[in-house]
Amino acid sequence: MAVRRRARELWARLTDPAQWNWRRMTGEAVLALGLGLLTALAEELSGRGWILVVLASLAVVLLSLVRRTLPATALVLTAAMSGMSVNGAFLLLMVASWSAGRRIDAVLRALGAYAAAFVLFEVLVLRELRPVSPESVLATLMFLVLTVVPGLTGRYWAQRRTLVRTLQERHLQLLREREMVAGQARMRERQRIAQDMHDSLGHQLALIAVQTGALEVSRGLSDQQREAVGVLREASVTAMRELRAVVGVLKDGTVGDEEPDARVVAGIGGLVDSAAAAGVRVRLERSGEARPLAPAADHAAYRLVQEGLTNACKHARGAAITVCLRYEPDSLVVEVANGPTPQEAGTGRSEAVSGGQGITGLRERARLTGGIVHAGPVEGGGFRLAGVFPYGAGEDGGTTTFVAAEDDFRQQLTAVAPGEGEPVNGRLDPREEFKNVMSLRKNNGCLIGCVVGLVLLVGLVVLVVLGFGMVLKEADKAMIDHKTYESIRVGASEEAVRKELPSGRSFLTDGLQGQGPAEPAGAKCLSLLAKDSSSELSTERVYRFCFKEGKLVEKRDFRVAM
Incomplete structure (x- = not known):
């Protein structure tokens, strides 16, 4: 059974599809x-x-x-x-x-x-x-x-x-650790900012709400003044609610218990009604079939109307204001325009209204959603603030955008994992990562x-x-060529012959003694290997020189088995 099991395991390893793609x-x-x-x-x-x-x-x-x-x-x-x-x-x-x-x-x-x-x-x-x-x-x-x-x-x-x-x-x-550290640092900084906002603004807004509430029930006010004070109280309460929402976002990213339609396009009607109740000449125009927007674009459109009404009330008091919502096929166009102030109607001109940081923030919000914001004076006096905000997904499954690709932050945000921080490409399973580190x-x-x-x-x-x-050195001691062998004559003195021949004391010649034809009686023989190549791989050519009484008495050429 063990042999069969091992055979099956071996066969599974040999036929593993992961090891045999078409290229391999x-x-x-x-x-x-x-x-x-x-x-x-x-x-x-x-x-x-x-x-x-x-x-x-x-x-x-x-x-x-x-x-x-x-x-x-x-x-x-x-x-x-x-x-x-x-x-x-x-x-x-x-x-x-x-x-x-x-x-x-x-x-x-x-x-x-x-x-x-x-x-x-x-x-x-x-x-x-x-x-x-x-x-x-x-x-x-x-x-x-x-x-x-x-x-x-x-x-x-x-x-x-x-x-x-x-x-x-x-x-x-x-990179992941750096992202976590940066996220924790941002969270601490946001919590500090949220605490400062709560301690400073919260107290002042609470005092405003209490004072306006007490003033509203005062008997010395006329009905018109009491209505204006009521608007101020509602505004302070709304400001408190929005402050709590901002503090909640800064602390832990939660919006709080605010109504869903409070700061989106659906809440623009209530925003216009509040302004009208405060004595502002404002009207709301709608056109086209209403379509849903992405949450960020929905909130940005509301903020644009809020900023436009605030600027018109501050810089063009008494001027008529028009808020227009136009649902185009690919985007929502939001416009807040005011005419000239009554004192400037006769001159036909008005001073340019500065957007300040509010309009700068609106442009940034719109850019994050793929939209654009325009602000500037209009012909005949007055000021116009308009924004174009694309809907969610188009009919082709894509997303409409009105900004350049390098400025479209939505493409970058989709690459970020849940949570905040810079996107990290090529994320791997930490378990596999540490397993490889430990194996190394x-x-x-x-x-x-x-x-x-x-x-x-x-x-x-x-x-x-x-x-x-070493092999070359040993070969010099044990090998001669055929020309040297032919040049030596029988009868020459032993001393002269040995001067022309190598010593033969090498491990290459150890097995040559006693091989080949019989040696002459009483002679001492020196066997050497031939340098010339042999046509037979199984044999080796040997040159043998035999000396007796100081002379060369015989030289032989024979082959031995390797």
Whole structure:
């Protein structure tokens, strides 16, 4: 049962759709096919039978396809094939080592996989080659170069990607923390402002409401004066209610228990009626079919009428005021216009009315909703304040706007998460973020791995250079060319011949003694290897010189099995 369960788990890992998108499938198929063809060509040139050629090619293709899911297994099996002199396996060895370096997370497991691959390769190589021979040394160095360098490179690349991803996640975390700190600072500042407004304005407005209430019931006032005082009392009560609403917004973002229609377009009629009750000559005109607005635009339209009436009462006393609401197909047009004051009617001109901070604030409110505000004198005297406020969503699903894209704050606000603060793009799950951070620490850190990998790479390069230098030095002690062999004559003195020949004291010639034809009786022989290349890969050419009584008595040329 355990074997079946493991087999099902392995099959699920190999066929996981997340690992095999169309691009990866194409790349892996091309790579596996290329390695298989190169292996078949190399094995065919080596004189292997067609059965061995097919088996080696299929093994290379299979290992290439599973190296991502089973990196350690693919590395060890590829090393075994390289040790069995499968020529195409050396190309796969680089690819398998790269995948193992990238995908084996645990350091000890990676070291174990590479050590097992090296030991298995050496065992299989030494079964066919002498332990201390040029071929075995070169095979070992080639194996180390083809495994260690790609493995370290792959591990460095994987750790660098992990480090970059972790730094990005930490950066996003810091942005979120900065947003939280800034939000808390804004909340404290708003609470302080709200407290100051409540303490200063609230007290004064309460006194006004109490005094006007007492004055309203005074017997010494006429009916007209009592009505004016009642309007003042209602205005102070309304101001108190709006102050509580503003304080509530500043403290915790809640509006309070105010009626929904108090400060929106639906409340403009009541605003005009209050002004008319105070003796202002004002009338309200409506046109078009009423349509709902976005909450911000609805409130901004109400504030525009409120600001227009206030400015007209302050700067154009006695002038007739017209409030106009026109529902256009794409927007609501709100207009507050007053004619010239009675004392200026004869001159035909009026002084320009300054909007001050009120009109500046209206323009900002309108810009936040995608609308515009215009204020200025009109021809013939008077002043006009008008605003255009778009409706919510259009028929095409979009939103009408009358400002430039860079000034449309609604597009920016939609990118902000619930709450206040600057939008942060690329938000990630904090649990995934901290999991990656902890996994990076668990792997002993990317910097340590990079430093160790660099040291190992430098040591490997030094080892390769020293190994080649040692092999060349030993070759000078144990090898001669055919021309030198032909130039030496039998009968020459031993001293003269040895001056032309190397010493022969090298590990390359250790296994040559006693090989080849029988040596002359009583002679001392020196066996050397030939420098010229041999057409037969399984044999080695040997030159032997035998000395007796101070002279060269024989020289022989023969071959020995490798």
